[in-house]
Amino acid sequence: MRRLDRNQSQASSVHVGLYNQGLLRQELESTRQQNDQLWQQLEQSSAEAERLKQDVETKSAIAKKKDQEKQGILQKLLAAIASRNSMRGKLGNMTAQRNRALRQVQTLVAQNAEVMQQLKQTTDKLGDAYQQIEIIQKDMDEDMLELAQAYRNMEIEQRALLPAPLKVLLDQIEQDYMTV
Incomplete structure (x- = not known):
């Protein structure tokens, strides 16, 4: 078997x-x-x-x-109570x-309490969704900043080898995220 000496052949x-x-x-594709x-x-x-x-x-x-209906019924109740005194x-x-x-x-009142509980749960879900959006936006901004920094660190010769659409996109990302 032939012994290979890898030190003799240097990569150009x-x-x-x-x-x-x-x-x-x-890395850019990832x-x-x-x-x-x-x-x-x-x-x-x-x-x-x-x-x-x-x-x-x-x-x-x-x-x-439902609250308006409750108020209407309550008004009817109050009216009934008032008329009761005059109509023995x-x-x-x-x-x-x-x-x-x-x-x-x-x-x-029981139905209103249930609706209010559902409203509170929905509001909590909405708050959670906004927090998730904020986290995702922050992660995306960090990733884009890393991408812009990696692109900025590329040598000019390497940039010249990139396809034009990719270069335009990377230039825009660098401009948007490196000035922040």
Whole structure:
């Protein structure tokens, strides 16, 4: 078997440059994929936040409507109580009406408490979604800053070897994130 002496054959600077460029392209592609994933997560979180916001608005409207109904029933109850004093002959009927109204008020109060609990849960979810969006945005900004720094550290010859669309994109990223 022939013994290979690897010290005798040195890689040329072109090969080293191409190897380094290949590594850089792999790193750029990996970073681009990570950024795409983060952007997709950001869009999903934004959509979830919008859906939660609409849910909060809907449940808030329902709670307001039920509160108005409760106020109407309460007003009817107060009116029934006031008329009871002037109509002693109809006391039994008025008492039955008052009891029905009280049961309705109690039912509406219980429903209102449930809606308020749902509203609180939805609001909490909305807050969590906004926190996730903020974390994702921060991670994306850090990744883009690292990408801009790596691009800035590239030698001019390496930059010249990059495809024009990639170079334009990297120039824009460098401009946006290195001036921050």
